[in-house]
Amino acid sequence: MNAKWRLRLFLVAGAVFLFLYLAAAKNLPAWGDYRGPYGDVMSSLSVYERHATDVVNAIDYDYRGFDTLGEEFILFTSIIGVMLLLRDPKPKSGTKDEEGLSKTVKVTATASFGLTLIFGLYMCTHGQLTPGGGFQGGVIIATAFLLIFVAQNMKSFKAITSHPLMEVLEAVGASLYALTGLSALLIGVPFLTNWIPLGTTGDVFSSGTIAIISASVGLEVATGFILLSYTYLEEILSGKGEQ
């Protein structure tokens, strides 16, 4: 089949698809229409029960907190796996840096570093109030550190991210979640019960364990992604594997 016929076949298939798509779009429910019962129930209950205005995080870190604990440890173990596979036991001292990027890129990246970091921290600490939360805040913080690599060079990126504190912080972030869950057992209620006083709805220090878990997930995800990107970049830029 040559290119001409292939194009014709595509045009016919595309026309059929477009027709079916528009026909289907015609009968879509109205904008914002919601039929399931659970969303409405959760929306009306979570502010009353948990003092959290972000219902998604109230579900993620409280109502189904045990699932999220498992998800967090999936990320944790996969990062450990990557580091075990790629990390050089005796790191080379010199990494070659290239000039590479233009001044405009460097200046823009430097300027947006602080902004990105603050935004990430805001995300992590306001998970119970506004859309976002630990995971989103964590990856945003990790992106801020990648901006250093873009703005400066591998050397400055390495100086920050290869610090042993990063690994400690990752472990602390992961364990803080489990410990928050376990702390409920101490006062005699089931695992991951939200036992901390809920506070005023709308405050930063409200909604009990949701805020703590959100911040700890943020810490774990941020350091995890930083370690991940550091390990990858180190593996590639140090030219390991040439032997």
Next chain:
Amino acid sequence: MKVAAVLLLLLIAVSGFMVVRTRDVTAQILSLSFYGLLLAVMFFMFQAPDVALSQIVVGAVALPLMVMLALARMKHHEKVKAARGKNER
């Protein structure tokens, strides 16, 4: 609003097709990043701002970066292999 959603979904379909159609690998990664950004806009439009936030970072930054780094590694490996093959001959 409904019309905008229909158009956006169509745009996503087209850009997904373009990702598959692009043959140059570097350009393909960039189009993948654009596709991830469009998905983020879609999530935002369908009232899931938290998913949109993680999609921006993971889909438009982290995933293309990983693919790009892996490609750089593979190209480097091939270069080394070719150089070694020349020396042996």
